Amino acid sequence: MYETDDPSIEQRTRYREWMNRSVGAGTLGFFLAVAVSVLASGPVTDWVLFAGLGAYYLGYIGYLAVWQRTGVRHFDEREAEIERRAASLTAVFVVSVTIFGLPGLVVVQGTDVATVPAFVEGVVWGYMGLVLVFLGLYGYVERRYS
Amino acid sequence: MNNDVRERREAEGLSQGELGDAVGVSRQTINAIERDRYDPSLELAFALADFFDCRVEDLFDPDG
Incomplete structure (x- = not known):
């Protein structure tokens, strides 16, 4: 059987799942924060919005981290x-x-x-x-x- | 470019997914190659030829 240095399809699929989950969690966190800030009131909503923005950025940083740190092609x-x-x-x-x-x-x-x-x-x-x-x-x- | 990938894969009793896994690409890529919708890179062409234990020119016909 032909041997390749690249990770298997299963590994690539797993890395892509991690990336998608990271982005999904970050985006969901942002939308939840926006929803809370709309429904709630007071100065605490500013912090909720900042927290949501932080979750959003972290989600995308996680995506980039998995992409770069795993050192493999995630797309064929x-x-x-x-x-x-x-x-x-x-x-x-x-x-x-x-x-x-x-x-x-x-x-x-x-x-x-x-x-x-x-x-x-x-x-x-x-x-x-x-x-x-x-x-x-x-x-x-x-x-x-x- | 015509190729014998489908015939050789079926002769080995492999699914497109299994062949893709063996050479490090997706099932969709194998499907596209078999349907002449995508010409593989040199690297993948050599990987497929190596897998089927033949030469690249036995597997792919540039005049097709």
């Missing part, structure tokens, strides 16, 4: 390929919106032809920021593979 290569393709399509969408949207936004605002809703302006500039992040990370990853 087909799932990783699906992620890569989805990320690539997302990048194409964001770049397309930025390429066509940003010059249009500047011209429309400069000529006062129409009033651009604030959320549209926020989306376009937000996507512009994402494009800059993408370009920076692209350069970083390219250097690692050169």
